[in-house]
Amino acid sequence: MNEFFAWYKLLHVKGLGDKSARILLQRLKEKDMSVEEVFDLSEKAFAELVPEFGKGRLSRIRYAHFHELDEERIEDSWEQLQQCGIRLVPATAEAYPSALASRLKDEAPLVLFCKGNLNLLGADSVAIVGSRHADEATLQLTKDIAAALAGEGLNVVSGYAKGVDTWAHTGALAADGTTTAVLSEGLFHLSEKKEFADIPAWERNALFVSQFLPVTRWAARNAMMRNKVVVGLSKGVVVMASGPERDAKGRMSGTFQAARTAMEKEVPVFVLDPASMAQPPAGNAELIARGACAFSSPQALIELVHQSKPKSAAKPTQLSLFD
Template sequence: MEMNREDLTVRDKLIYHAMTGVCTPNFMKHLYLSWTKDPFYSIEEIVNSCVPMSNETKQQKLKMALETAYRKMSFEELNELYRIKDIQILTILDNSYPEGWLNSYLPPVVVFCAGNIRLLEQPCLSVVGSRSPTPYGKAVLNEMIPPLVAEGITLVSGLAKGIDQMVHSSSIANGGATIGIIGSGLDVTYPRENAALQRQMMAEQLVMSEYPLGSKPERFHFPMRNRLIANLSLATLVIEATESSGSLITANLALQENRDVYAVPGNITSRLSVGTNQLIKAGAACVLSATDVLEEMKTQ
């Protein structure tokens, strides 16, 4: 069982497998570790070493999925498709790969990028919050964004509803830089109301995804996407979050990777402040202004 081109470099083989859409982030990491150890390992050997022999059914399913993908389109055809759509490809083997991802437990092996990839060279701050922010949350964000972008901080979020959308839009409106990391292919918009914003960011800012073209916004993509948001930046700022929100998941992922987390306190009677107040109680930095955020970032 071999892919259709034996003469590809390790980098190109990794890109090809990411483009197929059948390899999970964990399996992509296994491919990377295997081929950097021995570039001549066969796919069959790699699958066998990744999936326990006791789970022969899973092994066969993965092998069949890969074989089907190889027959569907060659590396050259896929590569041309991405070139036509002006999508850049960043891999863990590249010098420009972000240090934050490199030093994380499950780094993305291949990331698809549309826009200004040089934004990754600037100091980044992830900003997350509720999809249905209160007037308080909106006011906090509108007050904090301008001073942060004025200091050259690139703001990272997930192009979702609510706080995410406001982070990106406000950054652009204030002449700043922003990066969106999404849980679908770059040719898919979710939610649909962010279609114009995503197109603008792909042209003028930066939108990134671990998932190849055509990938739908599956529910299980978003926790994986959140680890990329958390690990790309120096720190994560949480503005409003319920007790079991995706924003809190992102914050906890940041904490697990020894990243700083800042939280804006809120009304103790508001469900959207439960998550942020719990973070502060657990040791997250309590920030009341953009000045607080900048001072915290300077200590790193």
């Protein structure tokens, strides 16, 4: 069993959530043990390694769960990953983006599934986020901004949704730049956007990333989780069009949430000035009022990006997996 397959098996252990997985991985690090060795431990050795498992809030995770896996199904899906060109990048791997780990700390996904140009995980990146229902003028400006960022050698990160996300990805690729698409579903559900069809050899300049098991289907909660990764991979976040923090029904805007997360992580946020928009969305003004930088053109944005430097995040203190 190799390290990457062991991580994949770990993701299928019943009851092993994010908190318990982090405890287990920290103990393994302290004992200088590999993930593979977990599956070879005796019940006694397992209890000595993680004595809190099976008790209290961690009662759902037990030794037996590591040995009740459907090995054949897991091996078949692992083989499917290889055939689809999907790479598993665990938090301990050299390829895991240090920016994501340092910005999100214990909120950083323990595993990323990747397809495409893996070098882009460590690229100097800026995110572009915005509404699925932005008007035509905003979408065209999104494409121009993505091209301008690409022209500065910056990788464009977005969420692969329709609207602003799609125009951000295609704008970067059409300008012979690079882009990272962070998905809110598993990579087995990835489908090529029709907008990519006219862009020559776009595959070499794109990376698809998901923090979810490849079979996972889209869900609203996944989109919110995805937004944190978009922020974590980026040294700045560009907001093209955002709804208010919550709409009349109390539903949170994903774009606003991404911008708020960036502010909390001290990642610079640049918001399209509503004064320059024919139909200004309510969220843009609200974000500017909270301290985001306003811009009205690609050139103005580029200047702001070069002037702004995200505060260096301290290394995680709860876990040392990323040291």
